Amino acid sequence: MRTRLVVTGRPAAGGPRPRREVFGRILGVVTELYLDHAATTVPRPEARAALSRWLEPADEPIGNPSSTHHAGQRARVAVEEAREAIALALGAHPQDVVFTSGGTEADNLAIKGFAWAGAERGRRHLVTTAVEHPAVLEPARWLAAHQGFELTVVGVDSDGRVDVEHVLDAVRGDTAVVSVMAANNELGAVNDLPTLGVALRERGVPFHTDAVQAFATRDVDADAWHVDALSLSAHKFGGPVGTGVAVLRRGVPVVPLTHGGQQDRGVRSGTLAAALDASCAAAVVAASSDRDRLHERLSALSDRLTEGLEAVDGVRRNGPTAPRHRLASHVHVSIDGVDGEALTFALDRAGLAVSAGAACGAGAQKASHVLEAAGIGGDAAVRFSLGWTSTLAEVEGAVGVFSEVVAELRAAGGGAVA
Numbered sequence: 389m390r391t392r393l394v395v396t397g398r399p400a401a402g403g404p405r406p407r408r409e410v411f412g413r414i415l416g417v418v419t420e421l422y423l424d425h426a427a428t429t430v431p432r433p434e435a436r437a438a439l440s441r442w443l444e445p446a447d448e449p450i451g452n453p454s455s456t457h458h459a460g461q462r463a464r465v466a467v468e469e470a471r472e473a474i475a476l477a478l479g480a481h482p483q484d485v486v487f488t489s490g491g492t493e494a495d496n497l498a499i500k501g502f503a504w505a506g507a508e509r510g511r512r513h514l515v516t517t518a519v520e521h522p523a524v525l526e527p528a529r530w531l532a533a534h535q536g537f538e539l540t541v542v543g544v545d546s547d548g549r550v551d552v553e554h555v556l557d558a559v560r561g562d563t564a565v566v567s568v569m570a571a572n573n574e575l576g577a578v579n580d581l582p583t584l585g586v587a588l589r590e591r592g593v594p595f596h597t598d599a600v601q602a603f604a605t606r607d608v609d610a611d612a613w614h615v616d617a618l619s620l621s622a623h624k625f626g627g628p629v630g631t632g633v634a635v636l637r638r639g640v641p642v643v644p645l646t647h648g649g650q651q652d653r654g655v656r657s658g659t660l661a662a663a664l665d666a667s668c669a670a671a672v673v674a675a676s677s678d679r680d681r682l683h684e685r686l687s688a689l690s691d692r693l694t695e696g697l698e699a700v701d702g703v704r705r706n707g708p709t710a711p712r713h714r715l716a717s718h719v720h721v722s723i724d725g726v727d728g729e730a731l732t733f734a735l736d737r738a739g740l741a742v743s744a745g746a747a748c749g750a751g752a753q754k755a756s757h758v759l760e761a762a763g764i765g766g767d768a769a770v771r772f773s774l775g776w777t778s779t780l781a782e783v784e785g786a787v788g789v790f791s792e793v794v795a796e797l798r799a800a801g802g803g804a805v806a
């Protein structure tokens with residue numbers, strides 16, 4: 389069984405092995421420091437409780453919200469209450485809220501749905517940015533490669549931020565959708581959506597934003613941002629994996645990916661998952677209520693983390709420095725003199741879970757398209773990401789493990805693998 393041990397205090401300097409690894413062996417537990425909350429975070433108690441309420445009664449069906457009997461109607465009420473709460477938290481109308489299986493489906497639905505609807509009116513041009521998550525970039529590329537759309541990919545500055553003017557320059561009379569992420573998953577760079585939203589609405593161009601990474605620590609407001617579509621993924625802010633939300637503004641034409649039961653305005657057919665939707669809503673409400681406090685706490689923790697990491701020779705932070713331009717949860721660093729793959733492997737062995745670039749879609753190490761687009765070099769890069777359970781002890785522990793592992797790899801010649 390894997391037991392979590394958090395060792396407080398600074399690790400011993402110059403010891404042969406990280407203190408927490410030694411302590412862990414003595415206690416017979418596997419020590420873990422989890423600083424990869426951007427990949428997936430710890431489910432919040434409110435989300436777990438909402439799920440258990442539906443899953444635990446052993447002799448009751450969850451109910452199909454489309455059924456007219458009492459079990460179905462109980463589930464229907466839960467889904468509609470969840471929809472209303474999510475809409476309130478996101479500055480949207482309840483009917484704009486479409487439940488999905490997560491961020492990837494929400495992104496695909498907005499990109500393909502707006503593109504296909506645009507094509508019906510002669511619009512076959514798409515605009516997105518070079519640093520989007522593959523859940524946006526790949527459907528856009530697929531539409532260009534297989535469905536006769538033209539795609540313009542806008543570059544970013546050296547912090548990974550998008551220039552509003554560059555996006556507007558790319559827009560044409562036949563643009564079917566513009567997709568610009570609220571915050572980048574690797575660098576944590578935050579974009580100026582309200583300015584872009586106003587300009588795109590004036591031009592009558594459907595605007596989608598991927599707010600998957602932003603939601604945990606930033607206000608996400610479809611109305612104030614003037615977006616027509618917005619994607620969220622519950623497991624990034626304390627909900628279960630396998631559920632998420634696409635906000636799709638009523639009146640903006642969208643062609644569905646799935647056809648069948650006509651659920652969710654016919655935009656996303658498929659039996660509504662009352663338990664998952666209720667749990668997603670509980671996480672949305674808990675995360676929104678906790679957001680200001682969390683933002684403040686994580687800002688202090690990420691400052692300390694940055695300071696500790698940058699104290700190591702040849703380590704520098706990437707992405708924006710101004711707090712309003714970056715997520716408080718993300719700290720991305722480049723490291724000279726070590727091999728990237730060897731570093732992530734050694735950090736994992738030492739019990740520190742972080743990400744080399746971005747975890748989802750990766751698995752094996754490859755050059756990150758985000759770092760390439762921002763022109764960020766260095767021998768290795770690591771993303772540390774904090775979440776609602778993160779503590780100062782974990783941050784101190786991570787700094788200690790990182791410093792020791794980098795020193796060991798350098799002493800061994802950088803740890804380059806053949």
Ligand code: PLP
Nearest residue numbers: 490491492521523573600621748
């Ligand atoms: N968009 C962004 C910015 C992400 O970071 C991720 C996952 O990391 C996704 C979309 C995909 O979300 P999901 O894992 O819910 O499919």
